[in-house]
Amino acid sequence: MRAVFAAIAVTLALAGAARAVEPDEMLKDPQQEARAEAIGRQLRCPVCKTESIEESDADFTKDLRKLVREQVAAGKTDAQVLDYMHSRYGDFILLRPPFKPSTWLLWLAPAILLLFGGIFAFFMTRRRPATAEPEPLTAAEKAAVEALK
Amino acid sequence: MRRLLFILPVLVFVGIVVYFATPLLRGIDPSVIPSPLIDKPVPAFALPPLPGYPKGLSSADLKGQVQIVNIFASWCVPCRAEAPALMALKKMNIPIQGIDQKDKPADALEYLKELGDPYVSIGADLDRKVSIDWGAYGAPETFIVDANGRIRFKQAAPITQDDIDNTIVPLINRLRTEK
Numbered sequence: 001m002r003a004v005f006a007a008i009a010v011t012l013a014l015a016g017a018a019r020a021v022e023p024d025e026m027l028k029d030p031q032q033e034a035r036a037e038a039i040g041r042q043l044r045c046p047v048c049k050t051e052s053i054e055e056s057d058a059d060f061t062k063d064l065r066k067l068v069r070e071q072v073a074a075g076k077t078d079a080q081v082l083d084y085m086h087s088r089y090g091d092f093i094l095l096r097p098p099f100k101p102s103t104w105l106l107w108l109a110p111a112i113l114l115l116f117g118g119i120f121a122f123f124m125t126r127r128r129p130a131t132a133e134p135e136p137l138t139a140a141e142k143a144a145v146e147a148l149k
Numbered sequence: 150m151r152r153l154l155f156i157l158p159v160l161v162f163v164g165i166v167v168y169f170a171t172p173l174l175r176g177i178d179p180s181v182i183p184s185p186l187i188d189k190p191v192p193a194f195a196l197p198p199l200p201g202y203p204k205g206l207s208s209a210d211l212k213g214q215v216q217i218v219n220i221f222a223s224w225c226v227p228c229r230a231e232a233p234a235l236m237a238l239k240k241m242n243i244p245i246q247g248i249d250q251k252d253k254p255a256d257a258l259e260y261l262k263e264l265g266d267p268y269v270s271i272g273a274d275l276d277r278k279v280s281i282d283w284g285a286y287g288a289p290e291t292f293i294v295d296a297n298g299r300i301r302f303k304q305a306a307p308i309t310q311d312d313i314d315n316t317i318v319p320l321i322n323r324l325r326t327e328k
Contacts, residue, residue: 046182047287049180063251063277063281067278087185088186088283088284089185089284089286090182090184090185092182
């Protein structure tokens, strides 16, 4: 059983690290490559929408990865590389979009839902006490019980 | 008060339906990424010509008159569908500049021979860098650039006759009267 769990854990861990980068795309310097990957993971693939550019197999995205790596190799900071992409593709390209009026709902929805859920749960649990005092038996019921004895 | 509480889920549901139905009914395509480049000057670029053509395309060519910039490629299937619409625009004397995205030049020449060449000039964007500067995420993509060299409109989908009649021509006419 433990072996099964271990296998599942390993599979999930590997699935999380899915990468589309091919060996010839990678930077020679492992430190720079790690930085480029970290930047790429923050950039959303404009072609496939639901993946980062590090995970996407699209030909177009490959060129975006190449650009990120070129800029990292040229000594650009993380912020400069992200800015480069943001100025061309807007908030869409950032997997972690900035907090501004058009994204307030996006960022605050979990907190709002939790708050409403909490209020709801609070009132629901308070209204009905779990252990209500049972009503005493009526005279007729008492008589019936006596009759059974 | 009690009754209000019972109606609440219904109200929330109605709210959600309205929120999702509005863009659906208005025909907003969620796969289209809004471009931050609208109303901004065209990116600075200079692309070489395709073999056999006298000149390529650079940002300097995009000033002085209202023009269309069209990103295309021979490998792009919807570009073929769009080709007749571009030829129709050419017939209307609307200048179209082309950016040939990540293409083999020989394939591009073949494509233009087969479907016609609606472009004033074509720049060969061999490594796709200039397309990315334009915020493109595929092909075809069509931009309208005003006389001051600012991007005023973008469509990230093939142009249809309907787009020409209802969007492109009215906008170009309006931009031509702008000073």
